[in-house]
Amino acid sequence: xxxxxxxxxxxxxxxxxxxxxxxxxxxxxxxxxxxxxxxxxxxxxxxxxxxxxxxxxxxxxxxxxxxxxxxxxxxxxxxxxxxxxxxxxxxxxxxxxxxxxxxxxxxxxxxxxxxxxxxxxxxxxxxxxxxxxxxxxxxxxxxxxxxxxxxxxxxxxxxxxxxxxxxxxxxxxxxxxxxxxxxxxxxxxxxxxxxxxxxxxxxxxxxxxxxxxxxxxxxxxxxxxxxxxxxxxxxxxxxxxxxxxxxxxxxxxxxxxxxxxxxxxxxxxxxxxxxxxxxxxxxxxxxxxxxxxxxxxxxxxxxxxxxxxxxxxxxxxxxxxxxxxxxxxxxxxxxxxxxxxxxxxxxxxxxxxxxxxxxxxxxxxxxxxxxxxxxxxxxxxxxxxxxxxxxxxxxxxxxxxxxxxxxxxxxxxxxxxxx
Amino acid sequence: xxxxxxxxxxxxxxxxxxxxxxxxxxxxxxxxxxxxxxxxxxxxxxxxxxxxxxxxxxxxxxxxxxxxxxxxxxxxxxxxxxxxxxxxxxxxxxxxxxxxxxxxxxxxxxxxx
Numbered sequence: 001x002x003x004x005x006x007x008x009x010x011x012x013x014x015x016x017x018x019x020x021x022x023x024x025x026x027x028x029x030x031x032x033x034x035x036x037x038x039x040x041x042x043x044x045x046x047x048x049x050x051x052x053x054x055x056x057x058x059x060x061x062x063x064x065x066x067x068x069x070x071x072x073x074x075x076x077x078x079x080x081x082x083x084x085x086x087x088x089x090x091x092x093x094x095x096x097x098x099x100x101x102x103x104x105x106x107x108x109x110x111x112x113x114x115x116x117x118x119x120x121x122x123x124x125x126x127x128x129x130x131x132x133x134x135x136x137x138x139x140x141x142x143x144x145x146x147x148x149x150x151x152x153x154x155x156x157x158x159x160x161x162x163x164x165x166x167x168x169x170x171x172x173x174x175x176x177x178x179x180x181x182x183x184x185x186x187x188x189x190x191x192x193x194x195x196x197x198x199x200x201x202x203x204x205x206x207x208x209x210x211x212x213x214x215x216x217x218x219x220x221x222x223x224x225x226x227x228x229x230x231x232x233x234x235x236x237x238x239x240x241x242x243x244x245x246x247x248x249x250x251x252x253x254x255x256x257x258x259x260x261x262x263x264x265x266x267x268x269x270x271x272x273x274x275x276x277x278x279x280x281x282x283x284x285x286x287x288x289x290x291x292x293x294x295x296x297x298x299x300x301x302x303x304x305x306x307x308x309x310x311x312x313x314x315x316x317x318x319x320x321x322x323x324x325x326x327x328x329x330x331x332x333x334x335x336x337x338x339x340x341x342x343x344x345x346x347x348x349x350x351x352x353x354x355x356x357x358x359x360x361x362x363x364x365x366x367x368x369x370x371x372x373x374x375x376x377x378x379x380x381x382x383x384x385x386x387x388x389x390x391x392x393x394x395x396x397x398x399x400x401x402x403x404x405x406x407x408x409x410x411x412x413x414x415x416x417x418x419x
Numbered sequence: 420x421x422x423x424x425x426x427x428x429x430x431x432x433x434x435x436x437x438x439x440x441x442x443x444x445x446x447x448x449x450x451x452x453x454x455x456x457x458x459x460x461x462x463x464x465x466x467x468x469x470x471x472x473x474x475x476x477x478x479x480x481x482x483x484x485x486x487x488x489x490x491x492x493x494x495x496x497x498x499x500x501x502x503x504x505x506x507x508x509x510x511x512x513x514x515x516x517x518x519x520x521x522x523x524x525x526x527x528x529x530x531x532x
Contacts, residue, residue, distance in 0.1 A: 046466070328470055331470050332466075332467070332470060335463075335466035335467075339463060339466075349459070351460065351463045351464075354464065354466070354467050356467055356470075356511075356512065358471075358508055370507075370508075372507070372508055372511060373511070374511055374512065374514075374515055385515065386511055386514065386515065387511065388507035388508070388510075388511055404480040405480050405481055406480070407479065407480045408471065408478070408479050408480025408481030409470070409471045409480070409481060411473065411477070411479055411480070411481075412469065412470060412471045412472055412473050412481060413470050413471070415473055415474065415475065415477075416469050416470055416474070
């Protein structure tokens with residue numbers, strides 16, 4: 001259905017959720033959020049900010065510094081420093097009173113509503129929000145497992161992996177080969193692998209112009225394909241060899257000790273091998289028993305789990321319908337979820353969800369492109385309503401403006417996540 | 420819908436902020452500017468804006484939207500909604516906002532400094 005103001009005002013009594021307000025003296029309602037990325041940090045901040053201290057919010061996040069996966073390709077390309085993409089949780093604690101716990105959540109007892117931490121701590125909750133991002137599917141790429149990630153980094157969880165990949169690119173021999181094993185759908189950040197290829201090409205064009213780039217891809221096409229292909233032809237002619245499904249790009253294996261990549265039976269020696277395996281919901285979603293297959297199905301109206309109305313799953317880990325797995329999507333979903341959770345716990349007004357997404361990508365210096373869409377909640381899923389995409393052949397001025405806009409977005413979403 | 424034009428002062432504010440398309444000049448029913456916005460509703464709706472625009476009013480690469488006069492805010496949003504002011508994201512976002520929703524956003528952002 002399409003929501004409008006009349007819809008929700010007209011049925012106001014129905015949409016204001018029955019409050020789970022604890023009697024005076026029993027203490028405040030408790031929300032535990034697991035995962036401090038674009039979904040979790042945003043949800044924690046909005047619930048704490050909008051409830052004005054009325055809800056106890058605990059954010060469980062193992063890392064003290066969050067390195068955003070979004071814009072990490074720009075670090076690889078030399079457009080950002082590692083510090084530019086690193087952020088801490090101090091303001092969430094200081095300005096919003098969020099209890100920030102740097103630990104791993106290792107167990108969820110949904111019947112008892114208890115989360116257990118690796119350090120032995122126990123957190124009770126009235127509502128649990130899981131936003132754990134992604135993990136990798138075991139055995140997705142022959143010859144690769146997590147123990148090989150230093151030889152063949154994924155760099156798809158930003159931080160030390162991204163720094164490692166950048167160092168490996170810098171150390172490539174003259175005329176060497178950078179290979180990427182691209183992931184199958186669905187995965188985090190659909191244009192991400194191809195923006196990464198662009199940024200690697202940008203670096204190598206300047207420092208190692210006879211180097212080659214190979215992409216083995218299990219997909220027949222990819223996000224913003226026409227835009228990337230045009231950009232690669234314009235900026236990096238002859239440098240990038242994309243091998244799609246049709247040419248065996250999905251039939252790959254690697255040997256991390258020998259540093260070889262085999263595509264459809266042909267073995268190639270490579271100097272850097274960036275293996276981005278198939279993905280699944282972050283492990284705690286599976287531990288909590290809210291996954292079905294690789295992802296956690298949710299209700300479109302409030303991102304609540306289809307397995308448990310008191311558990312919500314945000315961002316990459318969720319299976320919600322048409323939204324891409326992106327930071328923008330997770331941030332958008334977090335606000336709808338925060339509004340619903342606050343309403344359920346305090347009786348505050350619950351508004352219909354509003355979902356939207358935009359993904360910017362950088363192809364070369366000053367050559368930015370974007371794709372975006374709006375979405376609505378239906379009974380079945382989050383469904384796409386309307387969208388746009390940059391067009392091939394746009395002016396350099398427009399592409400520059402698009403890049404500058406992406407920088408503004410980055411500053412905006414970081415402020416929206418971390419306060 | 421009345422085919423009255425945009426108020427001149429508001430139109431000037433719109434033009435100062437961005438380019439326009441070659442589409443037919445838009446119309447804005449003066450009654451739209453009299454809608455009283457619900458700031459609480461606007462605060463929720465603002466979540467969609469604040470993924471990009473800064474609540475603290477800082478602007479770098481993306482314009483400031485806090486502290487606007489409501490008439491200017493409403494006029495600008497309707498210029499996007501009618502695809503007269505060019506920007507694909509803003510046309511998309513404004514395109515699905517109702518007149519009441521735009522008024523609610525204007526009421527909320529007016530007092531955000």
